Amino acid sequence: MKVLVAVKRVIDYNVKIRVKPDHSDVDLTNVKMAMNPFCEIAVEEAVRLKEKGVASEVVAVTIGPKAAQEQLRTALALGADRAIHVETDDKVESLTAAKLLKRVADDEQPGLTILGKQSIDTDNNQTGQMLAALAGMGQGTFASEVQVEDDEVQVTREVDGGLQTVALKLPAVITTDLRLNEPRYAKLPDIMKAKKKSIDVKSPDDMGVAVASSLSVLKVESPAERQGGTKVASVDELVDKLKNEAKVIA
Amino acid sequence: MSILVIAEHHNGQLADSTAHVVAAAQAIGGDIDILVAGDNAAGAAEAAAKLSGVAKVRTADDGVYAYQLAEPMAELIAGLAGDYSHVLAAASTHGKNVLPRVAALKDVAALSEVIGVESPDTFQRPIYAGNAIATVQSNDALKVLTVRTTAFDAVDATGSAGVEAISATVENTLSRFIGEELASSDRPELGSARVVVSGGRGMGNGENFTLLDGIADKLGAAIGASRAAVDAGFVPNDMQVGQTGKIVAPELYIAVGISGAIQHLAGMKDAKIIVAINKDDEAPIFQVADYGLVGDLFEVLPELESKL
Numbered sequence: 394m395k396v397l398v399a400v401k402r403v404i405d406y407n408v409k410i411r412v413k414p415d416h417s418d419v420d421l422t423n424v425k426m427a428m429n430p431f432c433e434i435a436v437e438e439a440v441r442l443k444e445k446g447v448a449s450e451v452v453a454v455t456i457g458p459k460a461a462q463e464q465l466r467t468a469l470a471l472g473a474d475r476a477i478h479v480e481t482d483d484k485v486e487s488l489t490a491a492k493l494l495k496r497v498a499d500d501e502q503p504g505l506t507i508l509g510k511q512s513i514d515t516d517n518n519q520t521g522q523m524l525a526a527l528a529g530m531g532q533g534t535f536a537s538e539v540q541v542e543d544d545e546v547q548v549t550r551e552v553d554g555g556l557q558t559v560a561l562k563l564p565a566v567i568t569t570d571l572r573l574n575e576p577r578y579a580k581l582p583d584i585m586k587a588k589k590k591s592i593d594v595k596s597p598d599d600m601g602v603a604v605a606s607s608l609s610v611l612k613v614e615s616p617a618e619r620q621g622g623t624k625v626a627s628v629d630e631l632v633d634k635l636k637n638e639a640k641v642i643a
Numbered sequence: 644m645s646i647l648v649i650a651e652h653h654n655g656q657l658a659d660s661t662a663h664v665v666a667a668a669q670a671i672g673g674d675i676d677i678l679v680a681g682d683n684a685a686g687a688a689e690a691a692a693k694l695s696g697v698a699k700v701r702t703a704d705d706g707v708y709a710y711q712l713a714e715p716m717a718e719l720i721a722g723l724a725g726d727y728s729h730v731l732a733a734a735s736t737h738g739k740n741v742l743p744r745v746a747a748l749k750d751v752a753a754l755s756e757v758i759g760v761e762s763p764d765t766f767q768r769p770i771y772a773g774n775a776i777a778t779v780q781s782n783d784a785l786k787v788l789t790v791r792t793t794a795f796d797a798v799d800a801t802g803s804a805g806v807e808a809i810s811a812t813v814e815n816t817l818s819r820f821i822g823e824e825l826a827s828s829d830r831p832e833l834g835s836a837r838v839v840v841s842g843g844r845g846m847g848n849g850e851n852f853t854l855l856d857g858i859a860d861k862l863g864a865a866i867g868a869s870r871a872a873v874d875a876g877f878v879p880n881d882m883q884v885g886q887t888g889k890i891v892a893p894e895l896y897i898a899v900g901i902s903g904a905i906q907h908l909a910g911m912k913d914a915k916i917i918v919a920i921n922k923d924d925e926a927p928i929f930q931v932a933d934y935g936l937v938g939d940l941f942e943v944l945p946e947l948e949s950k951l
Binding site for chain 2: 570606619
C-alpha cells in the first residue's frame with residue numbers, strides 16, 4: 394500500500410508574528426519558515442507505517458512556492474521515498490488545496506493519505522475533510538492512533554470529551570492530532586541521502602485546477618491587547634481581590 | 644436569508660454549544676432552522692425547539708446518523724443546503740469534522756472559528772493562533788461556517804419552534820463506529836465552564852494534577868492543561884487549552900505552573916479574569932494576568948484551597 398503525505402510550509406511556530414502596517418496581511422518578510430508541526434506528525438506516521446511493513450512507499454506532496462521544496466527535502470530526510478511539488482506562488486485556500494491533492498491522489502492511488510489536522514498559519518482545519526469529500530473517501534480526523542487491518546483502517550480520534558474510534562474503508566484520509574506520535578529528527582546521513590531523492594514538479598495548470606478563491610481577506614488586524622501585569626503578594630490578597638475587586642468568586 | 648444550524652447532541656441531550664451557534668445565526672439575520680440528525684435524538688430535538696429565534700427544527704432520525712459520523716452527516720447536510728444561504732455549526736471537533744466536508748461537496752469555501760459577524764457575507768476569524776484577526780468576505784452563494792461558541796452569548800430557551808421530520812436517509816459504506824471512551828466527570832465541560840483551573844509543565848507530573856481538584860471542587864470549575872503538560876504525558880489531550888486544543892472564555896481562568904506560550908494564550912485570553920500562579924516572575928503569563936502570584940505552586944495551591 395502506498396501512503397501519500399501532504400506537508401505545508403508555514404511560519405516557524407516559535408516566531409512572533411507582526412501584522413503589516415497597511416493591514417493587508419501578516420508580514421512574512423525574512424521570517425523563519427518550517428514544516429507545519431502537524432505535517433511533521435503526518436510524515437512520521439507514514440514513515441512508521443512503512444517501517445512496520447504496512448506501507449510499501451511513502452510519497453510526500455506539497456503545494457506552494459519554490460522555497461517549499463525545503464519542506465519536501467525535510468520529508469525525504471525523515472523517510473519519504475519521493476516527493477511531488479505542486480508549484481505556485483499564489484495563495485492557495487483549503488478547497489483549492491483539496492482539489493490539487495485529489496488530482497495527485499488520482500495519479501498515485503494511495504491506500505492512505507495523511508495530512509496535519511490544521512496548519513498553524515490559517516488555522517483552518519479543513520483540507521483533509523475536503524479531500525475526503527472530493528475523493529469520496531472516509532475520513533479519520535484528529536487521529537491519535539492509526540491501525541491498518543486488511544482493507545480497513547481503524548482510527549482513534551481525539552474528540553471533545555474523550556476518544557472515538559471509527560473504522561474506515563480503504564482508501565481513506567487521515568488528519569493527525571498531537572498525540573499520534575512524536576516526530577523524529579532527521580539524521581545527517583539521511584539529510585544527505587534526501588538530496589538525491591527525486592522531486593517531481595507540477596503546476597496547477599498542468600493539473601487542470603484553477604487557483605482561485607471565493608474568499609477575500611478585507612483586512613488583518615492585531616487582536617485587542619490585554620492589560621495585565623498586576624501582581625499580588627499573597628494567597629490572602631489574591632482571594633480578597635477575586636472576591637471584592639473582580640467579584641468572580643463568592 | 645435562511646440559515647441552517649447543525650445541532651450537536653450526545654445521548655439525546657442537546658449540547659450547550661447549539662444555543663451559541665443560534666446566537667451567531669441571529670447576528671447574521673434571517674430564518675433559522677436547526678437540524679438534529681441522530682439515532683433516537685427526539686430529546687435533543689425537543690430542547691432545540693425551545694431555543695429562542697428558531698423557526699423550525701428538522702429531524703433526521705435514523706441508525707445511519709448514530710454518533711453523527713462525518714460521511715453520512717455531510718451527505719445529509721449537503722442535500723439540504725440548497726434551501727439555505729448559510730450552514731452553521733459549532734467549531735467543536737464535531738463541527739470541524741463535518742462542515743468542511745459539506746463545503747467541499749457543495750464546491751464552496753468554509754470559514755472556521757468565526758468570532759464576529761460584520762454582515763451576512765463578512766466575518767471575522769482568528770489566524771496565526773489568534774495573534775491576528777482576519778476580516779474575510781465570502782462570495783459563495785452558500786456560506787459554510789463553524790462558529791467559536793465563546794464569542795457569542797447563548798440564546799435563551801423560551802421559544803417553541805415546530806419540529807418536522809425529514810424522511811430522506813443516506814447510505815454509509817465508508818465508515819463505521821467502533822467505540823468511544825468519554826471522560827466521565829462531574830465537572831462542567833471545559834468549553835462552557837464559568838471557572839477553569841489549568842495546570843502546565845510546572846505541575847511536574849500527572850499525579851500532581853490532583854492538587855487542582857480541591858480548588859476546582861470549591862469553585863465548580865473545569866480542569867484544563869497547557870499543551871506542554873499534554874505533550875509531557877501528564878494528562879490527556881482533551882484537557883488541552885490553546886490553539887491546538889480547546890478555546891475557553893470563562894469568567895475566571897486560573898493558570899498554574901503555565902509559562903504562557905502564545906499557543907496557550909490563544910486558547911484563554913478572552914477570559915474575563917486571569918489569575919497566574921508561577922514561580923518564575925518573568926513568565927509571559929504574568930503579562931496577561933489580572934492577578935499574578937509569584938510562588939511555589941506546591942505551597943500556594945493547598946493554601947488557596949483552604950482559603951476559598
